[in-house]
Amino acid sequence: MIARLIVAAYLVDAGLLLVVAPWTLLWERNVFAALYPWLGVWMANVAVRCAVTGIGLLTGAVGVGDIVGVFAAQARAAEAGQSGSPQ
Numbered sequence: 353m354i355a356r357l358i359v360a361a362y363l364v365d366a367g368l369l370l371v372v373a374p375w376t377l378l379w380e381r382n383v384f385a386a387l388y389p390w391l392g393v394w395m396a397n398v399a400v401r402c403a404v405t406g407i408g409l410l411t412g413a414v415g416v417g418d419i420v421g422v423f424a425a426q427a428r429a430a431e432a433g434q435s436g437s438p439q
Contacts, residue, residue, distance in 0.1 A: 353422060360418035367412025374401035 373379055379401070385392030394400060 353426070356418065356422050360415045360422065363415025363418065364412050365415075367408045367410070367415055370408025370411060371405050372408075374404045 379395060380392075385395055
């Protein structure tokens with residue numbers, strides 16, 4: 353369960369980074385864009401930025417869904433443990 357939460361936290365974090373990064377100066381002014389001018393032109397394209405943002409939204413949604421799944425499974429297990437005990 354802990355490993356699954358760590359992976360889910362990573363997915364949420366990576367998704368947030370992919371949503372925010374294309375719209376910052378870090379995206380426009382980086383080493384790769386300076387070394388390869390064609391890459392800088394490609395990265396400045398709004399469609400590319402939107403695509404990376406969309407991938408970030410999907411990644412974050414998968415992470416949130418995984419977190420919800422972990423807690424739902426834990427709640428179901430706790431509920432099954434309580435209902436199965438003799439009174």
